[in-house]
Amino acid sequence: MNFRFLAIALTISWLAIFVFLPHLLLVNTSLLTPHLEHLAVWPATLDNFQKVFTPLYLSVFLHSLELSAIATIICLLIAYPFAWIVSAHTSSVRAWLLFLLVLPFWTNSLIRTYAIKILLGKNGVVNTIMTGLGLWQEPMQLLYTEFAVIFGLVYLLLPFMVLPIYSSFDKLDPTLLEAGRDLGAHTLQRFARIILPLTMPGIIAGFLIVFLPAMGMFYIADLLGGAKNLLLGNIIKNLFLVARDWPLGSAFSVIMMSIMALMLLVYARVNHYVQRRGGLDDQNL
Amino acid sequence: MNKTLLMTLLLLITGAVQAEEKVVVYNWSEYVDDSVLEDFTKETGIKIEYSTFDSNEVMYSKLKLQRGKGYDIVVPSTYYISKMAKEGLLQKLDKSQLKNIRNLNPDLLNKDYDPGNVYSLPYLWGSTGLCYNADEVEPASVTAWKDLWDPKWKGKLLFTDDVREVFHMALRINGHSGNSEDPAHITQAYELLKKVIPNVLVFNSEAPREPYLSGDVVVGMNWNGEAVSAAQENPAIQYVYPKEGAVFWVDSFAIPVGAENVKNAHAFIDYMLRAEVAKLNTEYVGYATPNQAALPLLEQSTRENPVIFPPEKIIANGEFHRDIGNDALQLMHDYWQKLKAGQ
Numbered sequence: 001m002n003f004r005f006l007a008i009a010l011t012i013s014w015l016a017i018f019v020f021l022p023h024l025l026l027v028n029t030s031l032l033t034p035h036l037e038h039l040a041v042w043p044a045t046l047d048n049f050q051k052v053f054t055p056l057y058l059s060v061f062l063h064s065l066e067l068s069a070i071a072t073i074i075c076l077l078i079a080y081p082f083a084w085i086v087s088a089h090t091s092s093v094r095a096w097l098l099f100l101l102v103l104p105f106w107t108n109s110l111i112r113t114y115a116i117k118i119l120l121g122k123n124g125v126v127n128t129i130m131t132g133l134g135l136w137q138e139p140m141q142l143l144y145t146e147f148a149v150i151f152g153l154v155y156l157l158l159p160f161m162v163l164p165i166y167s168s169f170d171k172l173d174p175t176l177l178e179a180g181r182d183l184g185a186h187t188l189q190r191f192a193r194i195i196l197p198l199t200m201p202g203i204i205a206g207f208l209i210v211f212l213p214a215m216g217m218f219y220i221a222d223l224l225g226g227a228k229n230l231l232l233g234n235i236i237k238n239l240f241l242v243a244r245d246w247p248l249g250s251a252f253s254v255i256m257m258s259i260m261a262l263m264l265l266v267y268a269r270v271n272h273y274v275q276r277r278g279g280l281d282d283q284n285l
Numbered sequence: 286m287n288k289t290l291l292m293t294l295l296l297l298i299t300g301a302v303q304a305e306e307k308v309v310v311y312n313w314s315e316y317v318d319d320s321v322l323e324d325f326t327k328e329t330g331i332k333i334e335y336s337t338f339d340s341n342e343v344m345y346s347k348l349k350l351q352r353g354k355g356y357d358i359v360v361p362s363t364y365y366i367s368k369m370a371k372e373g374l375l376q377k378l379d380k381s382q383l384k385n386i387r388n389l390n391p392d393l394l395n396k397d398y399d400p401g402n403v404y405s406l407p408y409l410w411g412s413t414g415l416c417y418n419a420d421e422v423e424p425a426s427v428t429a430w431k432d433l434w435d436p437k438w439k440g441k442l443l444f445t446d447d448v449r450e451v452f453h454m455a456l457r458i459n460g461h462s463g464n465s466e467d468p469a470h471i472t473q474a475y476e477l478l479k480k481v482i483p484n485v486l487v488f489n490s491e492a493p494r495e496p497y498l499s500g501d502v503v504v505g506m507n508w509n510g511e512a513v514s515a516a517q518e519n520p521a522i523q524y525v526y527p528k529e530g531a532v533f534w535v536d537s538f539a540i541p542v543g544a545e546n547v548k549n550a551h552a553f554i555d556y557m558l559r560a561e562v563a564k565l566n567t568e569y570v571g572y573a574t575p576n577q578a579a580l581p582l583l584e585q586s587t588r589e590n591p592v593i594f595p596p597e598k599i600i601a602n603g604e605f606h607r608d609i610g611n612d613a614l615q616l617m618h619d620y621w622q623k624l625k626a627g628q
Contacts, residue, residue, distance in 0.1 A: 037372060037611070039349070060626045122500040141440065143501050144487045226487030227446050228625050235622070242342040242448070243618040244349075 023257070030250035039246045048251035057235070061252075064232040067146060068214035071153035072161075075210050076203065078154070079161035083202075086162075087169035098166070101159050109156055113223050116155065120148055120224070144226035152220040157213060161206040168202025197274055204267045212260055232256060307332040308549035311347075311356040313536065314339050314491055316409070318569035325556050331549045339491040340447055341365045348374050354543030357550040362534045364608040366405045367398040369539070375404040376542045382551035385558035388578035393535060398607070405537035406554060407575040409510075409566065412595070412603060413450045413532040415525040416443075416507030416515075418497060427504055429528040430454040434477075438484040443497070443505030446490035448621045449606055450506065450532050451478065457529040463604045466613040475620040482624050497522050509592050513571030524592045531603040535575070567593075 030048055032040040051057060086097045104112065119125045120142040127139040142148055172195065180190045218233030227234075232252060239249035306329075314337035322333050338344040341362050348359065353374045361369060369375050380386060389407065399405045417427045426432060433442055433454070444451055453463035455474035465471065485505075487496055494515035496502040507515075512524035538554045540547060556562060563576035564583055573593050574580075580588060587593060609617075 037349075056623055056626060056628060059628070060622075063626075117499075124499075139500075141486070141501075144496075226485075227489065228485075228627065238622065238625075241346045242340065243615075243622065244342070244346055245618075 026250050026253055026257075029246055030254045032247045034245045034247045039244060040250075045247075048247045049255075051248055052251050052255060057252075060235055061232065064215055064230065064235070067149060067230060068153070068211055068232075071150045071157065071214045072207060072211045074150065074154050075158050075161040076206065079158060079165055079206060080199075080203070083162050083166040083169050086166055087172075098163075101162055105159070110219065112156070113152060113220060116148070116152055116224060117143060120151070143224065146225065146230065148224040149221050149230055152224045153214045153217060156217070156220070157210045160209045160213075164205035164209065165199060165202040168199040172198050200274055201267070201271050204263075204270050208260070208263050208267060211263070212256070215256060305332055306330060306546075306549060307334055308357045308546050308553050309334045309336075309355065309544075310358040310553065311336055311338060311344060312358070312360045313337060316360070316536075316570055316572075318565045321557070321562055321565055324562075325553065329549075329552060329556070331546075331552060333553075342448075345369065348541055352543060353541040354545075356541050357544040357546045358553055359539055359541055360408055360536050361405075361539060362536050362606070363396075364398050364606050366537055366539060368608045370399065370404045374542055375539045376544065376547070377403050378406065378540065378554075379547075379551060382548070383555045383558065385555050388558055388560055388563070388576045390575050390577040393575040396535070396605075399537070405539040406558065407535045407537050408557065409570065409572040410533065410535040410575055411572040411593075412509045412526070412534070413445060413447075413453075413506060414509060414512075415505075415527050416493075416497060416512045417504040417523055417525070418500075418519075418521050419523050420521040421503040424523065424525075427525060431458050431529070433484065433505065434481050436484075438504060440484065440486050441503060441505075442481075442484045442486060443493060443502040443507070444485050444488050445493060445506050445508070446488040448617050449609075451621075451624075452617055453532045453604070453606070454478075454506075454527075454529070455481075457604075463530075463532060464607045464609055466609045468613070468616055471613060471616050471620070475624070478620075478624055479628075482627060488625070494522075508572075510571035513590065513592055517571075526595060526599045526603070531599070533600065533603045533605050535605070 029040050031044045031046070033043060033045055033047075035041045052061065086094055089097065117124075121127070122139045122141070122143070124143070126142060127136070130136040131139055176194055176198070177190055180194050185193065215231055216233035216236075218231060218237045221228070221230040221234050225231075236249050236252050236256075239245045239252065308331055310333055312335070316337070322335065326332055336356075338347075344359060344361060345365060345368070348356070348369070349372075353376075366375070383406070386402075386406065393407045393410065394402050415427050415430070415433075417424070426435070449463075452471065452474050455477040456463050456465055456470060458477060459470065459473055461467070461470045461474075486502060489496060492511070493507050494511040497507070497512075497515050498518055507524060509524050512522060515522040516524075538557065540550045540554075544550055557566070558576065560576060560578035560582055563574045563579035567574040567576075567579065567583065568587055571593060574583075
């Protein structure tokens with residue numbers, strides 16, 4: 001029994017006990033019948049999944065997807081140029097910039113969310129400055145709106161978008177760009193045909209890491225959105241804790257996992273595509 | 286063999302923790318004077334592990350899931366006592382360890398949710414009513430629940446994040462009891478609530494005074510104690526008992542069936558029932574104490590504050606929540622999800 005075997009066995013049993021089994025339980029619960037006192041009881045049924053697609057839950061679900069998608073796209077639009085700029089610096093500057101990016105994580109995200117409340121409130125910093133400068137006639141309602149939820153999500157999740165994109169840029173071979181220039185490709189062409197495809201795995205990885213938490217961060221919607229059912233995470237939390245409909249809550253979680261699986265599939269495909277087109281293997285990306 | 290190893294490890298860990306006397310308290314958020322907790326530990330040497338909830342439903346779900354284990358003290362509201370006792374989640378109190386029971390007001394003992402106070406003893410009582418900021422709102426425009434339906438409050442109101450309290454308003458406006466189990470009444474209440482949802486900016490049961498204090502909300506629902514605390518910071522924040530009748534509740538100490546430190550739990554309850562301690566808590570959180578021995582100790586401004594201790598007539602006009610049964614509750618929850626989704 002060598003070290004390698006031990007490490008692998010440990011990892012696999014850890015994953016089996018703390019990841020695979022709970023998920024199995026979740027899938028199982030999603031197929032049971034809800035019961036207010038006993039939470040979930042037999043017989044098995046597919047009703048819960050059917051209920052997800054009733055107009056009520058479907059519209060909440062789609063709205064949640066929309067909010068999370070907007071937050072993710074904003075993250076992407078900020079993170080992409082940022083990662084690019086960071087990767088263009090010398091390695092010591094890069095280390096500093098990345099350090100600054102990760103620094104806020106030393107403070108608990110809940111505390112930072114409360115700080116956002118102070119910033120966005122009616123008498124908060126933003127409103128005070130804007131009305132003080134005469135730019136706004138009267139304070140705007142920023143807190144407890146969808147804007148506040150998206151703002152909070154972007155703020156908390158931005159680093160998760162930057163890091164994978166940065167690593168794609170970091171691995172981008174500059175000689176490919178030189179070759180492109182030598183062969184007569186202008187700036188836009190070099191971007192569209194070399195840079196973008198080669199950083200696509202970073203973009204997709206960032207998308208995956210940001211989009212899913214963006215659907216689940218119920219406390220952001222509770223604190224900044226006024227506890228209305230805005231995100232999928234709020235619905236699941238309410239179903240589990242308040243309404244005690246565990247099977248339906250589990251059904252939502254299973255659907256969320258399926259979305260994740262689907263996106264991983266897309267990620268694998270894109271990697272494969274880049275590998276074929278760029279003549280590079282996955283590890284070089 | 287692995288199992289034995291695991292058990293040994295667990296025993297080692299819990300053994301290390303248990304060397305110290307403790308009591309695990311699960312209370313409503315912002316519902317105690319923190320100095321009381323420190324004094325308790327100082328006096329008895331019993332360490333307090335304190336955690337909080339912001340709705341009965343969440344507290345109940347956790348206890349239900351853990352089959353009454355994990356906490357030594359819980360503080361359910363009114364009808365949750367009977368519900369949890371019926372489901373075997375609570376254990377009987379040992380009155381011989383609770384000599385300070387004699388401090389309590391007999392009017393608040395032996396209620397229908399716990400006859401003979403077998404499972405619970407009252408901690409604080411209060412109400413859910415209307416609240417507004419007098420600097421921004423004309424007091425005459427907020428006297429009844431119905432006033433919250435005025436379209437001029439679009440996107441401005443605070444509601445408590447509590448399904449029963451929100452439905453209570455609509456049931457009372459429609460002339461029914463807030464404890465109605467009739468599906469037709471509940472559906473009718475939902476139809477009415479649908480119209481007020483565009484007015485709601487925020488649901489908050491964690492600290493409803495905060496949005497009033499920060500200026501984000503100028504009118505809506507509130508608990509009387511939260512309004513009293515808010516008024517200490519900003520006197521413009523006023524509490525009103527609505528014409529249709531407020532929701533009244535009593536939050537009581539109870540010991541879950543799986544509590545591990547039962548003796549310490551009794552010591553904690555008995556400590557909280559002391560007159561001086563009850564005085565500190567009431568003055569700090571702004572809710573009424575059922576502790577009649579504490580009343581003479583209270584500052585006059587607290588004792589004579591009609592928001593904290595409302596006159597008999599207002600109490601008679603209000604209602605205490607009762608258990609409405611699983612079917613009615615389920616129906617309310619379905620509608621609640623819809624309302625919160627803006628449907």
